[in-house]
Amino acid sequence: MSIARWSETLISTLRDDPQDAEIPSHKLMVRAGLIRKLSGGLYTFMPLGCKALRRVEAIVRQEMDRAGALEILMPALQPREIWEQSGRYDIMGDVMFKLQDRQKRELALGPTHEEVVTLLAAAELKSYRQLPRTLYQIQTKFRDEIRPRFGLMRAKEFIMKDAYSFDRSWDAADESYRKMYEAYLRAFARCGLRVKVVEADTGAMGGQWSHEFMVLADSGEDGIVECDACAYAANLERAERAFPELEPYPDSDKAPEQVSTPNAKTIGQVAAFLKCPPERLIKTLIYNVDGRTVAILAPGDRDVNEHKLARALEARDLALADDETIAAATGGPVGFSGPIGLTIPVYADTALKGLRGAVTGANRVDTHVLNVDLDRDAAIEAWHDICFAENDDRCPRCAAGKLREKRGIEVGHVFKLGTKYTEAFSARFLDEDGQSEAMIMGCYGIGVTRTLQSVIEQSHDEKGIVWPMSIAPYPVAILNLTPGKPDCVEATQTLARELDEAGLDVLIDDRDERPGVKFADADLLGFPIRVVVSERSLAGGNVEIKLRTEKATPVIEKDNAALKIRQIYQDSIKALIL
RNA sequence: CGGGGCGUAGCGCAGCCUGGCAGCGCGUCAGCUUUGGGAGCUGAAAGUCGUGGGUUCGAAUCCCACCGCCCCGACCA
Numbered sequence: 073m074s075i076a077r078w079s080e081t082l083i084s085t086l087r088d089d090p091q092d093a094e095i096p097s098h099k100l101m102v103r104a105g106l107i108r109k110l111s112g113g114l115y116t117f118m119p120l121g122c123k124a125l126r127r128v129e130a131i132v133r134q135e136m137d138r139a140g141a142l143e144i145l146m147p148a149l150q151p152r153e154i155w156e157q158s159g160r161y162d163i164m165g166d167v168m169f170k171l172q173d174r175q176k177r178e179l180a181l182g183p184t185h186e187e188v189v190t191l192l193a194a195a196e197l198k199s200y201r202q203l204p205r206t207l208y209q210i211q212t213k214f215r216d217e218i219r220p221r222f223g224l225m226r227a228k229e230f231i232m233k234d235a236y237s238f239d240r241s242w243d244a245a246d247e248s249y250r251k252m253y254e255a256y257l258r259a260f261a262r263c264g265l266r267v268k269v270v271e272a273d274t275g276a277m278g279g280q281w282s283h284e285f286m287v288l289a290d291s292g293e294d295g296i297v298e299c300d301a302c303a304y305a306a307n308l309e310r311a312e313r314a315f316p317e318l319e320p321y322p323d324s325d326k327a328p329e330q331v332s333t334p335n336a337k338t339i340g341q342v343a344a345f346l347k348c349p350p351e352r353l354i355k356t357l358i359y360n361v362d363g364r365t366v367a368i369l370a371p372g373d374r375d376v377n378e379h380k381l382a383r384a385l386e387a388r389d390l391a392l393a394d395d396e397t398i399a400a401a402t403g404g405p406v407g408f409s410g411p412i413g414l415t416i417p418v419y420a421d422t423a424l425k426g427l428r429g430a431v432t433g434a435n436r437v438d439t440h441v442l443n444v445d446l447d448r449d450a451a452i453e454a455w456h457d458i459c460f461a462e463n464d465d466r467c468p469r470c471a472a473g474k475l476r477e478k479r480g481i482e483v484g485h486v487f488k489l490g491t492k493y494t495e496a497f498s499a500r501f502l503d504e505d506g507q508s509e510a511m512i513m514g515c516y517g518i519g520v521t522r523t524l525q526s527v528i529e530q531s532h533d534e535k536g537i538v539w540p541m542s543i544a545p546y547p548v549a550i551l552n553l554t555p556g557k558p559d560c561v562e563a564t565q566t567l568a569r570e571l572d573e574a575g576l577d578v579l580i581d582d583r584d585e586r587p588g589v590k591f592a593d594a595d596l597l598g599f600p601i602r603v604v605v606s607e608r609s610l611a612g613g614n615v616e617i618k619l620r621t622e623k624a625t626p627v628i629e630k631d632n633a634a635l636k637i638r639q640i641y642q643d644s645i646k647a648l649i650l
Numbered sequence: 651c652g653g654g655g656c657g658u659a660g661c662g663c664a665g666c667c668u669g670g671c672a673g674c675g676c677g678u679c680a681g682c683u684u685u686g687g688g689a690g691c692u693g694a695a696a697g698u699c700g701u702g703g704g705u706u707c708g709a710a711u712c713c714c715a716c717c718g719c720c721c722c723g724a725c726c727a
Contacts (some may be wrong), residue, residue: 087676087688088662090722112719116691165724184727218725226726275727282727293726485727517727551688588687595687605684 073577074545075568081579082119085593095291097529098130098223098252100537104597106545112219120597121524121619123507123545123577123636124391125231128524129210131262131542132233139255141206146188148212152178154187167215178508181214186493186515187515189236193511194499200240203501204248210520224525226479231521237514238494240503247510249488252516256285256484261650264540267528268480270296273309273379279489285518286480287526296480297461301324301473305645309379310524312457313475314466315423321352324429326443333440338405339372342440346431352434354444356409358393358401358416359387365393366453367403369411371418372431375423379495385419385457404435411450412441422455433630485525489513537598538620540642546579548637551590553606555582563630564605567615570634576641593619600644601637605630621632 084105092109093099101107106121109274117125133143152170155161169181182188189207197205213232222228237248260267265287272284284307286296289380295308305310322479343350353372358365359381366385370376382390395406395612401416402409410432411418424430428445446452467473493499494510503509531538541547548571552564561582568578579599587606594602604616604625614627617637628636 080653084660084677091656091662094721164727190666215726219721219723221720284727338675481725486727502704515727519727586685586687586689588685588689593688604686609687 073572073575075572076577076579078579078581078583083593083597091262093223095222095225095529096552097291097525098225100596101154101223101525103142104537107223113217113226115224115227118253120545121506124346124539124543125521127543127545128263128520128527129231129233131347132520133210134261135231135255135259135262136235138258139206139251141208141252141255143209144192144207145209145211146182146185146192146254148182148214149179150182150185150188152180154191158187158190158493160187169214169216179584183213184216184232184517185209185211185234186236186489187497190493190499190513193236193238193494194497197238197499197511198501200501200503203238203240204244205254206235206237206248208233208516210479218375222525224521225291226293227397228520230314230519233518233520235516235570237516238499238511239316239513240501240509240511242512243489245488245514249486249514252486252514253283256486256516256518258650260285260483260523262510262542262648263523263527264542264648265483265530266521267540268296268298268305268478269312270298270306270480271306272485273307273383274487275309275379279487279492279515282485284480285484285486287483287530288478289391289481289526289529290479291529292479292481294482296478297463297465297475298469298478299470299473300476302467302470304467304469304473304475305460306478307480308379308460311461311475312468314468316466318426321429324443324445325646326429328435328436328449329442330436330439331409331442332438334438335393336438336440341432343372346440348431352407352429352431354411354427354430354446356411356433358398358409360393360397361387363389363391363556365397366400367409367411367414367416367418367456367483369418369424369452370459371421374462375541376458377460380460381456381458384454384458390588398463402435404433405437408433408435408437408439410434410441410444411446411452411460412444416449417453418450419458420452420455421459422457425455470594481522481526481529482519483526484516486516487514489515503542519607528571532598535592536596539598539600540648541600541641544598544600546577546599547641548576548601549579549581549594549597550605551581551594553585553587553590553604555584559610560605560607563610563615567603567605567630567633571637574634574638576638601640603633603637 086103089099090102105118107115143580145422167183171179197450210233214229220228239245239248265382271286272282274282297311298305333345336345339350339353350372355370355372357368359368398406430444432441433442434441463477494513499511500508519613527535552562554560571578600620602618609616615630616625616627618625
């Protein structure tokens with residue numbers, strides 16, 4: 073492939089952690105000289121970082137091609153109108169970078185490409201004979217993130233592989249989805265990443281269902297739960313839970329009774345004042361949902377999950393009501409709301425079904441109600457699972473399991489979109505009977521730059537990066553410890569040439585530096601195979617081959633080194649293929 | 651947008667409280683010595699102390715405003 077000399081490239085390593093980095097992968101990417109910050113959420117890829125990035129892209133591209141997807145490249149600049157046409161201009165409005173051209177035409181830098189690709193499909197795919205088709209691109213996306221952070225993890229500008237499938241039927245769409253899902257598993261495995269697939273919320277993308285590919289990491293921005301007994305796993309935004317039978321409280325048949333609870337507004341204060349456990353309290357939250365006011369009931373010890381709530385109520389817009397709205401809707405001040413006697417619709421979390429002897433607000437200042445039986449005392453419009461799942465909750469899919477909470481980095485997301493966009497853009501085809509039908513669509517994203525950083529987050533030690541063989545900027549680094557000695561130079565060159573001819577990228581550390589510096593840099597940069605050429609080993613006709621993942625430093629006859637290294641390389645690459 | 655922290659040489663930091671010559675370590679450059687896990691000595695280059703205003707004989711230091719970066723939250727494919 074190619075031979076690079078340290079003295080001729082641009083590799084600047086830092087001894088100290090950068091002041092503005094928090095998580096290991098971000099610190100290491102900067103220390104190893106892979107990236108440099110231009111401004112918040114904007115980074116330059118340095119030569120080594122660029123090489124690693126291209127390797128991730130190459131793997132993703134190969135797996136897309138293998139799955140039959142077709143590469144295209146769409147514009148990053150998009151006219152405003154297409155976002156209005158899909159109805160997402162308002163939803164995505166704040167995350168889009170907007171600008172005008174000199175004709176005052178309004179444009180946006182694409183945060184994603186459903187609109188553009190669906191327009192394309194509408195124009196080009198006209199017959200069932202042309203289906204199915206999956207189109208993809210690897211391109212820079214722009215999002216005005218509220219808070220960019222962790223280096224490439226959440227940046228304003230990042231590289232994404234996005235694919236879009238178009239099918240003639242729902243069954244065929246499921247098949248396209250399955251192909252992408254499997255391509256994703258292969259791609260991440262080849263990158264040396266261990267991923268967990270979870271059921272996910274579709275959010276602003278819409279559609280029927282979706283799966284996220286998560287890299288488990290403490291620094292992950294997403295909460296997920298997984299069952300300790302079965303395969304169930306889900307993003308917390310979506311995660312369900314099972315509802316065990318409730319133990320009745322003593323005297324739970326008593327009639328409701330108002331009690332004075334001066335200044336006790338929060339669950340904690342009321343529970344302490346009445347000396348009862350928080351789970352016996354019912355939280356009553358007043359929400360504005362698409363312009364109407366509703367009451368939401370949740371167990372006192374649980375938080376309402378607005379993603380699940382929005383889905384349950386099929387709501388577009390949802391927010392906690394302000395104090396005036398609460399007073400008008402309940403007749404009482406904030407902190408003392410309860411379901412009894414309300415005229416607005418009341419929705420309750422399923423966990424409350426059958427609860428008797430509960431405590432609620434009385435819709436009156438400093439007053440709560442004891443002995444509440446929701447079925448008897450309140451008018452519940454509907455019961456839904458609308459609270460966050462928590463650690464130790466019972467699994468919703470199997471009888472035996474409990475849910476465990478983890479943190480994850482979302483590196484991929486696949487959506488079954490259905491006809492949301494194809495209807496909006498009239499992306500229709502003629503079937504065998506000459507009938508016009510909307511295409512069924514799916515979309516599939518991989519955060520390429522985020523994937524790269526995730527690899528480091530998942531694979532490093534106290535000395536530096538530990539690259540998987542497949543995406544290391546250079547799989548092999550040859551450290552020439554005495555670049556002044558002709559025989560060391562000669563042996564280094566020969567080995568490098570042999571490896572180059574065998575198809576490996578090689579970096580020669582030819583700097584006039586002390587050995588310790590070279591070792592430390594090689595560890596920091598994480599080359600999977602480190603070869604040392606020195607007078608000492610050369611005296612016996614040998615070189616040293618050390619793997620970044622191993623402690624030992626075996627020597628090998630220098631004439632056999634290239635073959636051995638090639639073998640290690642190939643075995644290692646093979647081990648990453650599913 | 652709310653809360654907190656930071657901004658001084660390429661990088662990491664001290665100095666600020668209590669105003670008085672702009673400092674340290676690493677890196678960079680030159681020379682000598684050294685050479686298997688971030689070497690030693692000597693010398694050198696390099697700073698609008700984030701920006702603007704104010705107080706003062708005098709401001710990195712005190713006051714006001716703004717900007718940038720980081721963290722927590724809200725928010726978010």
